[in-house]
Structures are given as C-alpha cells and as structure tokens.
Amino acid sequence: MNRKPDVLIVGAGIAGLTAARDLCLMGLKVTLLEARDRIGGRILTHHTPEFPVELGAEFVHGRPPDLWHLLQEAKMPLAELEGISWYHERGTWARADGMMPEFGEVFGAMADKQPDQSFQQYLETVDAGEEAKDHALRFIEGFHAADPQRVSVHWLVRSNQAEEEIQGDRQYRTVTGYDTLVQFIAGQLPKENCELRLNTVVEEVRWTSGSIIVKTNAGEFESPRVLITVPIALLKSGTIRFSPELPHKQKALAYLEMGPVVRVILCFGAKFWEGRLKDLSFMFTDDEQFPTWWASHPLPFPILTGWAAGSYARKLSGLDHNQIIECALQSLERILGIHHAELRQHFKAGFTHDWQADPFSQGAYSYAVAGGSNAPQELAAPVADTLFFAGEATDPNGHNGTVHGAISSGHRAAREILATV
Ligand SMILES: Cc1cc2nc3c(=O)[nH]c(=O)nc-3n(C[C@H](O)[C@H](O)[C@H](O)COP(=O)(O)OP(=O)(O)OC[C@H]3O[C@@H](n4cnc5c(N)ncnc54)[C@H](O)[C@@H]3O)c2cc1C
Structure with missing residues (x-):
C-alpha cells in the first residue's frame, strides 16, 4: 500500500x-x-491432535446477535452446554441448581436507583444467610473476576440486564475452537x-x-x-x-x-470422573486454589478446566507453568477425593496461560x-x-x-x- x-x-x-x-x-x-x-x-486456542484447548475465551454466552451472525457466516458448529453442575463444600456434594433460590435472595434487591456502591457494601444491607452471601461473593469473583469491595452495583445490574436480553442463561461452546x-x-x-x-x-x-x-x-x-x-x-x-x-x-x-484469572486445562486419557459424577458440567467448590472446574460436556473431550479468578488468581501469581499445573492437580485430588497416584495415571498434559503476566493483556477482562x-x-x-x-x-x-x-x-x-x- x-x-x-x-x-x-x-x-x-x-x-x-x-x-x-x-x-x-x-x-x-x-x-x-x-x-x-x-x-x-x-x-x-491451542490445537492438540485430538481437540482444541481454549486458553482465553471459551463460551458463547447466550445468543448475542452480532456474535451469532458472525458464527453463522463462518458456519461454525456450536454445542450447547448441558450436563449436571455440582456444588462441593466441606466435603459434601450437592446439585448446583439447588442454589438458585439462594442467589435470588442475595441478588434480587440489587438496583440502580439508589446511589452506586460496591457489591460488598450492598451485601451488608441484604437480609440473607451467611452461606448465601459467601456463595454470592464467590460468584462475583469467579464469574466477573471482580473485587467485591470495588465492583459497581450499577454496573452489575446493567450486566445482569444485558445477559437477560441475550438469553445469557444458555451457554455454548465452539466445536472447532x-x-x-x-x-x-x-x-x-x-x-x-x-x-x-x-x-x-x-x-x-x-x-x-x-x-x-x-x-x-x-x-x-x-x-x-x-x-x-x-x-x-x-x-x-x-x-x-x-x-x-x-x-x-x-x-x-x-x-x-482488569480482573485477574489463572486458568488451567488438564487433559486426561479418559473421563475418569464419569463413574462418580456422570454428565459433569461444572463443579463449584470451596477449594482454596482452584474453586471452579468444568468438563467439556457435551463435547466428548477428556479434559477438565480449572478456574481461579480475583484473589484466587493473585495467590497463584508468580508461579511458573509446572507449579500451576501441580497446584491444579492437587486441587482436583482434594475435590474429587482421588489418590495422588491414580490421578497422575490418568493425567496426560496440562496447559495454562498467565494473562496477568502477558504484557499485551496485563489481566483477563474489565x-x-x-x-x-x-x-x-x-x-x-x-x-x-x-x-x-x-x-x-x-x-x-x-x-x-x-x-x-x-x-x-x-x-x-x-x-x-x-x-x-
Ligand atoms: C481467560 C479468559 C477467559 C475468557 N472467557 C470468555 C468466555 O468464555 N466468553 C467470552 O465471551 N469472553 C471471554 N473472555 C473475554 C474475551 O476473551 C475478551 O473480552 C475479548 O476477546 C476481548 O477482545 P478485544 O479485541 O477487546 O481485546 P484483545 O483480544 O485483548 O485484543 C487487543 C489486542 O491488542 C494487542 N495489543 C496490546 N498492546 C498492544 C500494543 N502496545 N501495540 C499493538 N497491539 C497491542 C493485543 O496483543 C491484542 O491482540 C475471556 C478472557 C480471558 C482472558
């Protein structure tokens, strides 16, 4: 030119x-x-010979028109998320869909009519149980990678409305990456x-x-x-x-x-967890290192993704690739109650990308x-x-x-x- x-x-x-x-x-x-x-x-996206591994964005949240238009133009197949999400706390498993009323209790009164405040300040005014509040805090950190003491309630309200407008309760994955x-x-x-x-x-x-x-x-x-x-x-x-x-x-x-995120993808020889957690989709846990995990369901890939955002990500910062993979494996051992040697037998490869240390992102998202x-x-x-x-x-x-x-x-x-x- x-x-x-x-x-x-x-x-x-x-x-x-x-x-x-x-x-x-x-x-x-x-x-x-x-x-x-x-x-x-x-x-x-990292392409292994068997499947794509997402190190950055993975999900199509809802049906936002601009993105869907492009996906259709590109003729990209999508798989809608299905399966069962679990909550694992103090050693007990419960289905995560049972938490919806509790979430309604905490988030239901959030509004943008009063002067803006942080989510933490808002939470102090909410009439809900301590456990429900704790789960809500973990959601704000986990999903938005946001500091509850700082994130704007008005912004969260707008974000929730935006999700509702695009059927944000439905999630999809791209099949080809x-x-x-x-x-x-x-x-x-x-x-x-x-x-x-x-x-x-x-x-x-x-x-x-x-x-x-x-x-x-x-x-x-x-x-x-x-x-x-x-x-x-x-x-x-x-x-x-x-x-x-x-x-x-x-x-x-x-x-x-910009919220920090550390994400780990562990690849296994087979979906060894299916015997216990059939059709596993998400696991929300009280683990101190990687509190959130998900499987590739309904895609058949034998991978588990670990997600540490906000303060959880900060705790892991400075660790190198191998140390992060090791932390993630130990986290899975704790959550699944699986023996160290058995997990290592299934484990094939691990991937991670440090978005905070990456000089051209310096964090995950805003x-x-x-x-x-x-x-x-x-x-x-x-x-x-x-x-x-x-x-x-x-x-x-x-x-x-x-x-x-x-x-x-x-x-x-x-x-x-x-x-x-
Ligand atoms: C771990 C992770 C998981 C995510 N999961 C999801 C998800 O599941 N679903 C979803 O919808 N979104 C997800 N996101 C968010 C989504 O990836 C981003 O919102 C989106 O890709 C941002 O696009 P962008 O073009 O705004 O910014 P970017 O993709 O960051 O593009 C900006 C570009 O600027 C370049 N650049 C930076 N500095 C310079 C410079 N000095 N000179 C020249 N170029 C420069 C960068 O290299 C980059 O290519 C995730 C993000 C992360 C990090």
Whole structure:
C-alpha cells in the first residue's frame, strides 16, 4: 500500500478485526498494528491432535446477535452446554441448581436507583444467610473476576440486564475452537486495502485534530485517525502514551479495572470422573486454589478446566507453568477425593496461560468500580474525530469482558469512523 491508511487500528483482537472488516468493506484503507506474533488477542486456542484447548475465551454466552451472525457466516458448529453442575463444600456434594433460590435472595434487591456502591457494601444491607452471601461473593469473583469491595452495583445490574436480553442463561461452546472465528474474520480482510503488521508494539500516539503519528518498535505510522482497541490495563499503566495526554480518558480509566484469572486445562486419557459424577458440567467448590472446574460436556473431550479468578488468581501469581499445573492437580485430588497416584495415571498434559503476566493483556477482562458505571461510555467516546476507542471495556450496554461485547464495540467504532470520512 503506497498511500497513508485512512485508519490505523491498534490491536488485532476480535474488536480490532471486526472494525477492520467493516471499514474495508466500505472501501477504507486500514493498517492493523498488532504487538504479538499472532492475531486474536484474548481468544487463544491451542490445537492438540485430538481437540482444541481454549486458553482465553471459551463460551458463547447466550445468543448475542452480532456474535451469532458472525458464527453463522463462518458456519461454525456450536454445542450447547448441558450436563449436571455440582456444588462441593466441606466435603459434601450437592446439585448446583439447588442454589438458585439462594442467589435470588442475595441478588434480587440489587438496583440502580439508589446511589452506586460496591457489591460488598450492598451485601451488608441484604437480609440473607451467611452461606448465601459467601456463595454470592464467590460468584462475583469467579464469574466477573471482580473485587467485591470495588465492583459497581450499577454496573452489575446493567450486566445482569444485558445477559437477560441475550438469553445469557444458555451457554455454548465452539466445536472447532474459538480461533476459527478469528481466522474467518481475518480471511475476509481484503489484501488490497488492509495491511496487518504483526510484532508491532505501539508505544506512543501523537495526535492533533485530523492527524496521527503512531510510534512503534518497528517505525512510525501516519494516518488521519486511529482506533485503539488494546486492553485497558495498557492504557491505565501508560504502556501506550498519548501526546497530548487525554485527561478525560484517564478519568474514565480510573473507574475501570482488569480482573485477574489463572486458568488451567488438564487433559486426561479418559473421563475418569464419569463413574462418580456422570454428565459433569461444572463443579463449584470451596477449594482454596482452584474453586471452579468444568468438563467439556457435551463435547466428548477428556479434559477438565480449572478456574481461579480475583484473589484466587493473585495467590497463584508468580508461579511458573509446572507449579500451576501441580497446584491444579492437587486441587482436583482434594475435590474429587482421588489418590495422588491414580490421578497422575490418568493425567496426560496440562496447559495454562498467565494473562496477568502477558504484557499485551496485563489481566483477563474489565469491570467498573463503584461510581464508574458510565466509564465504558466515557472511554468509548471519540476525541476530535481523530481518536476512536473499541474493545470489550468500551461496551456501554453491560457486555464488558466478553467476546460479543468486543465485537459490538468494533462495529460501533467502525460506524463512528465512517461518519467522519
Ligand atoms: C481467560 C479468559 C477467559 C475468557 N472467557 C470468555 C468466555 O468464555 N466468553 C467470552 O465471551 N469472553 C471471554 N473472555 C473475554 C474475551 O476473551 C475478551 O473480552 C475479548 O476477546 C476481548 O477482545 P478485544 O479485541 O477487546 O481485546 P484483545 O483480544 O485483548 O485484543 C487487543 C489486542 O491488542 C494487542 N495489543 C496490546 N498492546 C498492544 C500494543 N502496545 N501495540 C499493538 N497491539 C497491542 C493485543 O496483543 C491484542 O491482540 C475471556 C478472557 C480471558 C482472558
């Protein structure tokens, strides 16, 4: 491409790729600057010879239209989650569906009419048993990877409403791996007006109205406009500098946090747990290291995924790959009451990815802290028709921290850009 691109896009995760596709389809020239040696960002699938292993996003939450449209275009088969979810506490097993009334008790009174507060503050006002409250706290940390002492109740209310609107109680898995979607979108980018630059780490964005210079480890790039799609942790930490600075964005970012997650996938020779826990879907436990586990049901793969989020993830930080796998195996021994030697006999391989230590994510996904439920909109707002923002953290409708939220943000940013051309 000889002439300057119409748009520079920083980040080739699902938000950046979605925006690139929309813009190219409308005839704009786009250059995607991606720091890693791969596209997809927090969608990261490892393909073993037998099955895909998801190290980042795994589930399709509900039926969000933008994502479903793409999945259909890409002809990607999905499997709806079925099976039985269990609760394991103080050595006792109970079916997890029995907990729904208890959840209703705790979350039912959450509203966005009163002034915003943290979930912990809200919980202190709720008339519910200690055990129900404890389960609710674990849910907030486990699902949202959020600190209960900080996460905004208004943001949680919006997130719950958003889920209801897309049938969020139904969950699906991609059969061929989430990266099939990434490759599909990338395959649709026309070579003649889209350039993808991998291994290109953006360090600074110098801007005036209608003019951008992006400084990277591989030289400078110029364009009339730029779309920033990187995870918020990189913007909060100043890893990418803006010159002049963007005080409004820093204010919004102060109300957004990135939750930590450590996820482990253990592959076994067979589904040895089926004898005891037939049709296992999820296990929610009081384990101190990996409290949440799930199987691949209804897909037949003999894998178990361990999930440690929030404070649980922080406790594991600094451990190397082998130490994390070891912790996960010990956690399974405790939960399943299985002997060390027996578990090792079944165990074939383990995978993990440290999203906190990964310099290009510095965490798993975003949430808003008390007082900041409008921070996603504020972060998303374009500056001088020159700087545009997308990525999961910018979704204003409560779909933060998801693939579909990131996709919608890419479409939204593309529309904003097209309106200025
Ligand atoms: C462990 C885990 C599990 C998850 N599970 C689910 C799930 O089951 N379902 C679901 O819907 N969502 C899930 N998510 C969330 C989902 O993966 C993300 O919300 C979504 O993929 C984010 O897309 P994005 O384009 O906004 O950001 P990213 O995918 O992070 O893309 C941003 C891109 O910017 C690049 N970048 C960063 N810094 C620079 C720089 N300086 N210069 C150039 N490029 C840079 C990055 O390398 C990256 O490619 C999960 C996330 C994690 C981490």
